[in-house]
Amino acid sequence: MNRLRRSGARSLGRREALAGFLFVAPWLVALAVFHLYPIGAATYLSFTEYDVLNPPEWAGVDNYVDMWNDDAVWLAARNSLFYALLSVPIGLAVSLMLALLLNRPVRGVGIHRTLFYMPAVVPPVAGTIVFLLLMEPRSGLLNTAIESVGLDGPAWFHDPRWAKWGLIVLSLWGVGAATLIFLAGLQEIPQSLLEAASIDGASSWQRFLRVTLPLLTPVILFNLVIGIIYSFQVFDAAMIVGGPTGEPNGSTLMYMVLIYRSAFRYFNMGYASAQAMVLFLVILAVTAAIFGTTRRWVHEGI
Amino acid sequence: MKRRNRPGQMGPMVVDRRRFLQLLGAGGAAAFLGACGGSEETTTTASAGTSGTAGTTTTAAPQAVGLDFWLPGGSDPFCGAFRTVGDNFAASGSGITIEEVLCGVGEDEDFTERILASLAAGSPPDAVIIWSPPVVLASRGAWAPLDDLMASSTYSQLENWPEGVLSSCRWDGKIYGLPATASSYGIFYNEELLESKGISSARDDFPKTWDDLKAMSAEFVEWDGDTLVSAGFIPPYDAIESAIWSATNGGILYDADAKRFRLDSDQNIEMLDYGLRWLNEQYKGDWVALTASGNFTGGGYVDDNGRPPAFHAGDHAALVNGFWFASDVYGVEFDGWERWNVAQFPVGPSGTSTASGFWPNWCAIPSGSANPEAAFAWLDYLVVEGMREWFSQVPDIPTNRQAPDDLFPQAIADQRGDEFASDITRFFTGQLEVAAPMWTCPVQDFMHDRISEAIDAVMLKTATPREALTAAQEASQAELDDLLAG
Incomplete structure (x- = not known):
């Protein structure tokens, strides 16, 4: 009798499991088709000579050796690293500042939140074009503002010394998404903790530094990791501003542009796959390194 | 009494919620997989008789061939002209x-990418217009050779095309495209x-040498x-116009016969x-100040910074552009003047004669086209009979005689x-008759990018002309050799 019951339960369990698999099947299929297969294919192709039109030919590690000797790869890597090292912390700081402002109980705060998020849904191409107008050297709004305080505005995208900085300024256009995530994190912080700190005599700066910031660290971690991944993948803005050669003088040649031109401009899919694999591994390593430090600075729970 | 089914034991006509969802999931998956699968059917039938040069097997079906025709894009009237x-x-x-x-593929996709995907999937369109030279993809097997079809065509025999322009379609002795139109270059001046x-x-008094042009420039x-x-x-x-300046200085960028670049030749170093x-x-030796000052390098169009061209403002005496600009020039309002004209390129210190360049709209038939003969008949008609309609929307110079x-x-x-x-x-x-060899290199975009980097480096003074062009030469030749070896 018990055996029959156990058998029935196992059968029911299998059916439940099958039903569960069926429910997640579409996602699993999409994961396999649109993520795992491309990753596997790119890994394989990175060891081949491939131009889409002809079958791939095994090339061993030639593509990786070529990358090592390719000045453009190092230039793009330097540019992307510079961009990531500056745009991510600046973006985090700006989005946190905006979130703190949007967290204040002021009239029309819903409208303000919508306004700050709106740029995040504007197509990147349109946003970049708007910034090109704003950053026009002689009569653009940005330089006009700079000149109004008695300074000379830079030539931005016309000057190799300033073009990357221009892209970093442009990246702030998309801080709305991170701002909303910070805002959600801020609203999770119990008021009782902040009130307790106030009663203990903490100033607003001390409350921010000792209470708010530590409790926000999981959100900072999330935004940091996502920000780094996105910063290494900047493409639209760099391509519009500098084209496939990263004008002026290679200063805006970002790593994703390099991959794009290798694949779709020069039809070296194998080489582009190798470049993509290296980017994947670098991002993986950076992310792992960040997660390795979380014990020291991320405070889980309240 | 209502009959209940035990779990897993369903009556023949009863579907409970779980079963319904299972069926829905299975149906959805089937539909998804079905949608991903390719179709063996085509809506077209091949023209009668002979086998196609594109390597397809045709079946006898003499009536009503339908073709898919792709072009990179354009305005609605331009796209509509092809339907007409x-x-x-x-x-x-x-x-x-x-x-x-299919007229353009939208902002999120590149036309060449779409063609590559269709070729890789084995379902290419029957015929295409392309804005990049046929040799680039012909050298990789994308286009069908057209020699036999041209020989038996109504309009497209070899002798009906200017050789210089047709050479942009030639790879390894075969023709892979028709240069339907080819607008040439000149110097527009105020x-x-x-x-x-x-x-x-x-026009006849316009500077005939680089020195004369430089002297004239100084006046403004x-x-x-x-x-x-x-x-x-x-x-x-x-970078594209550098082929013309090189030719006016007795140089050449790429020797198609020898499959060798000549980027670092003495004439080209002298040019930079x-x-x-x-x-x-x-x-003032300051390229940054020059480009930041205003729109002097946008070719007479509103530039990326939204600045109107200095040419239209009357602040720029002369610039280089193609025949298309003769119409486009009216896309921006002239500021207090209206008379412009065009002149030939002046000759460089080491050159002996003027030269020009051209930028065609090429027609091609993809390898694997289902209807290569019908597709060629359409292109043959388009490059002559269709030109009046084409020109009425976009005035490019028809190339076929x-x-x-x-x-x-x-x-x-x-x-x-x-x-x-x-x-x-x-x-x-007439400028087509003095056109320099262009668009004959199978790694054209690679070469242009390297030349562009070289010019950038020289103008921004991070490399000498010799250093910059030597680097461009070595990189381009290595890329070409790699392609040829493969």
């Missing part, structure tokens, strides 16, 4: 209809500005501090060196009269 020509072609008794005209300095504005250069207020002529800075000296003499030769851009005629419009068209048609 297609309708005319069908009405001519060809038995071929243009079923689909007649009124020249006259204001007492300089003859007649004006700075206000670090801001360039007015320019004469900006020394060569465009001359441009650098020009920059130093007239533009059988095409109408009485065309001129209406936009020019509306502003300056029929005679001037005809004269301009004749000028640019």
Whole structure:
């Protein structure tokens, strides 16, 4: 009798499991088709000579050796690293500042939140074009503002010394998404903790530094990791501003542009796959390194 | 009493919620997989008789061939023109209809990517218009050779194409495209500005040498501090146009017969060196200040920064552009002047004669096209009979010698009269006769990017002309050798 019951339960369990698999099947299929297969294919192709039109030919590690000797790869890597090292912390700081402002109980705060998020849904191409107008050297709004305080505005995208900085300024256009995530994190912080700190005599700066910031660290971690991944993948803005050669003088040649031109401009899919694999591994390593430090600075729970 | 089914034991007509969802999931998955699968069926039937040159097997079905025709994009009227020509072609008794005209693929996709994907999937369109030279993808097997079809065609025999322009379609001795139109290049200049300095504005009097052009340019250069207020002529800075300047200095960028680049030849080094000296003499040696000052390098169009062209403002005496610009020039309002004209390129210190360049719209038939013969019949019709309609929307110069030769851009005629419009068209048609070899390199974009980097490095003074061109030469030749070896 018990055996029959156990058998029935196992059968029911299998059916439940099958039903569960069926429910997640579409996602699993999409994961396999649109993520795992491309990753596997790119890994394989990175060891081949491939131009889409002809079958791939095994090339061993030639593509990786070529990358090592390719000045453009190092230039793009330097540019992307510079961009990531500056745009991510600046973006985090700006989005946190905006979130703190949007967290204040002021009239029309819903409208303000919508306004700050709106740029995040504007197509990147349109946003970049708007910034090109704003950053026009002689009569653009940005330089006009700079000149109004008695300074000379830079030539931005016309000057190799300033073009990357221009892209970093442009990246702030998309801080709305991170701002909303910070805002959600801020609203999770119990008021009782902040009130307790106030009663203990903490100033607003001390409350921010000792209470708010530590409790926000999981959100900072999330935004940091996502920000780094996105910063290494900047493409639209760099391509519009500098084209496939990263004008002026290679200063805006970002790593994703390099991959794009290798694949779709020069039809070296194998080489582009190798470049993509290296980017994947670098991002993986950076992310792992960040997660390795979380014990020291991320405070889980309240 | 209502009958209940035990879990897993369902009556023949009863579907509970779980079962329904399971079926829904299975149906959805089947539909998804079905949608991903390719279709063996096509809506077209091949023309009768012979096998296609594109390597497909045709079946006998003499009536009503339908074709898919792709082009990179354009305005709605331009795209519509091809539908009109297609309708005319069908009405001519060809038995071929243009079923689909795909005109551009939107902002999120690149036209070449779409073609590559269709070729890789084995379902390419029947015929295409492309804006990059056929040799690039022909060298990789994308296009069908057209020699046999051309020989038996109505209009497209070899002798009906200017050899210089047709050479942009030749790879390893075979023709892989038809240069349907090929607008040539010239120097556009502001007649009124020249006259204001007492300089003859007649075309025949325009500077014939680089030295003369530089001297003329100096008359118009004006700075206000670090801001360039007015320019004469900006020394060569465009990678595509460098083929023309090289030719006017007796040089060449790429030797198609030898499959060798000549980027670091003495003539080309001299070309960049001359441009650098020009920059130093007239533009304070400061390329950043020049480009930041205003739109002097946008080719007469509104630039990325939204700045109107200095040419239209009357602050820029002369610039290089193609025949298409003769119509596009009216897309921006002229600021207080209206008389412009065009002239030939001057000759460099090491050159002996003028030269020009061209930028075609190429037609090609993908390898694996289902209907190569019908597709070629359509292209053969398009490059001659369709030219009047094409030109009415986008005035590019028809290249085939059988095409109408009485065309001129209406936009020019509306502003300056029929005679001037005809004269301009004749000028640019003549420029095709002195066109330098262009678009013959299978790694064309790679080469252009390297030249662009070289010019950038020289103008921004991070490399000498010799260093920059040597680097471009070595990189381009390595890329080509790699392709040829593969």
